[in-house]
Amino acid sequence: MQTGLIKINTNESPFSPTPAVQRAIRDAVNSDLRLYPDPNAFLLRQAISQAHGVNIDEVFVGNGSDEVLGHAISALMDHGAPVLLPDITYGFYQIWCALYGIDFKLIPLNADFDIETDDYRQAAGGIIIANPNAPTGRFLSVQQITGLLELHPGRVLIVDEAYGDFCDQSAVQLIQHFPNLLVTRTFSKSRALAGMRIGYALGQKPLIEGLERVKGCFTPYPVDRLAQIAGAAAIADPNYREQIDAIVSERIRLSDTLLALGFDVVPSSANFILTRHPKLPGIDLYNALRRRDILVRHFSTPRLQTYIRITVGTTAQMGQLAKTLTDLLF
């Protein structure tokens, strides 16, 4: 990484994996690396099941939640009707649909960038949402998710909770009640392990078995030995709570700073903020910050092009950002 660059463009954690996690990985660098990993990733799935209070056969793991989502879209969507997606969300959902020849339909977010659950009351081969959504940071309550699940009892709803640790509700509690719910999660954000590629899905056993069938036809060992160990250590480590709380506090401070500088701020429940300034178009803000060694994200899609998305970083990084924005604007 470029020295001095403040990289707040891909929603990684600004913190390190905890000492216990780093130690667990280092201790596993030994002769056993010559052996294939456990294809069933038992210890990792057990740790995840304990952390969420679900059964181990309700847990599926993969090489990042990207692989998990790819398998889920391949295995669990009904081809009789289009899969429904928000028009603004994680861009890969429609790429996977296209890869697997699955018809999809984009449902516009409302003017506040919120998902209107009533708009999903139409023929659906399944629904995929990110919650909190990206890059908006907007959040559906557990009641709203329940509403979506009840709209299409025979179709699978995938709730991608990549940013779930940064808000105070999760759809995981609904799994026991809804056989059509799959929740995906990742170690790449709140667990500071984007470099290790670990993701998972939680759902009732028949959905997990569907994922296992696709995985079994693709690669039997998707999660390597060190990733299995890192994930098991990370999900069991209470010290991540402090990192997550710090990110949430910093998000609130960043939001206040941006508002004080005259920005429009989309209220966020994730580890990033979508924001725009009435005086500076998004691309100009992006370029001005880039020239000052601050890398944020700009989207060229029409509804987002006036905005930038800022990943919440450390207090020092956010201080530098605030100072730079102030210099730019005044």
Add this chain to the structure above:
Amino acid sequence: MQTGLIKINTNESPFSPTPAVQRAIRDAVNSDLRLYPDPNAFLLRQAISQAHGVNIDEVFVGNGSDEVLGHAISALMDHGAPVLLPDITYGFYQIWCALYGIDFKLIPLNADFDIETDDYRQAAGGIIIANPNAPTGRFLSVQQITGLLELHPGRVLIVDEAYGDFCDQSAVQLIQHFPNLLVTRTFSKSRALAGMRIGYALGQKPLIEGLERVKGCFTPYPVDRLAQIAGAAAIADPNYREQIDAIVSERIRLSDTLLALGFDVVPSSANFILTRHPKLPGIDLYNALRRRDILVRHFSTPRLQTYIRITVGTTAQMGQLAKTLTDLLF
């Protein structure tokens, strides 16, 4: 792993990753794990390109050669005619074909378990062979591979060299002459890194671009940070030569031992031997060894059911195997 068990059933290396490789991995367990890996795996691809004397844009890497092969079958086979495969080979080729809806046709090995290249002189959407083949260990020369490439200039030949380091020829030298050749390789066997899931493909740029397109629609970060570092260190480390030579020497000794005990031995160019004994059916041999804490592989397919496959291990492991077989037979 069970203590005392001699695990010679999945063709892993009996040796450890070298000290330099283990050190490189340990040194990379740091704060950077919070960041996504390089999606282009530049340093790993550069190390592979240097080791093989090819251009970096002729190298594709993935999460084990399983993922690489899956993408290759999805991206590079022509759907106008069946893909040709040996009837006895790595079992996943036909599973990937089925997963991607690709018609395939099994071409029987001859009575000596050899691939008869003339049998591939028929309509083909592509050809996939393992060389050396598994679980036979039989090998096609570079001339024979050239013959296959010339049979179908407009179709891709995938040569899976998972065991290529254990024999003295490779099809990699043919890449510059044949735009229809893709060679896949792995770090799971000769490099003692099955636990890290690293595989790669070598071929002319248009084939590699085809693989990149599929990868780009599936997951942008298939190879994690530690795997990229492990692979780059391993392919550049000359100390693996000693491990590979030891395995080849031990294979020759094991073959002699088996012949002396009255076994039929299929001559092998890999790190395993397919063998049978006229007095003991394969499943009985498998079970008798299993009861004595030696785990070999048995296949239930008709042409292989009288055989067992033994992974070449350390001198000590092979000594224990020889002693146990002698006890069983005399």
